[in-house]
Amino acid sequence: MDTNKESAARAIFNVKHLPPLSTTATQLLQAVSDDEIDLKALAAIIDQDPGIAARIVGLANSAYFAQPSPVYSVEEAIIRVLGLNMVKSLALGISVAGVFEVDKCPAFDLPGYWFQALAAGQLARTLVMLVPVAKRPDPAALYLAGLFHNLGALLLVHTLGEAYGEVLHAASKNPTESLIAIEKAQLGIDHQEAGAWLAERWHLPGVIVTMMTRLGDDDYSGDYQTEVNLLTGAVDWVSCIRTSDAYALSDSDWLKGIEGFNRERLPQIEEAFRRQLDDLELVARQLA
16 A cells, blocks of 8 residues: 555544534434434434434425425424434434535535435335345344445545545546545545444444445355345445446346345336435435
């Protein structure tokens, strides 16, 4: 590794560069691991931060969820539209993303970041329902891992700024090369590694850390193999959906090896998901 790459990697893994979490974000991190938290307690945490509360309520009122009447509070958003687990994950994702200074890298596409996060989370949570009940992973864990799978990009932007802008410029000039490969070549670290490191530093549940660490690892055969395959299948398909590389979800190699997986429903899921893309883009811009 050359000097520039060593410097970049050290900058990421030096704890003093890790931006401090807000009180709300810290409480939401605890809430994610608390299966006993009720909706009033969760709403009270979120309501401490009017910005997050407004985004949650705005999301519940978006065309993506097509509510017949307006939602006016976080509690209503939980009860009527989003559910407790989705609100936990979304509020945590919004609060954590807010600590990073993306202005350091003007080339960074924040709406694109949110589209990838939201789409991967939603698709992963949908796909997990095709696994037989007896072997079905936790949908909330799949959603949170999807929402956080590209979190490391925010850390690279925050910490490296201009250097990460050069990575994005190189990626735009070489669309056939993976972003991770370019990050690794120029920085000595990629956003997946950075995100997994963050997940460990912030003590996210072990299943989330494993999914983020093993994303795209076809050699992994541990306790969370089904979760890793589901998340990788969702992330890979979402990353291709708006490009000429798009393929049928039923052709995903990551989903083929899941025991008992109901692949017959994939065409219907893909069709429904494609119909929602425009609304999802609007939600992503709203969160950015």
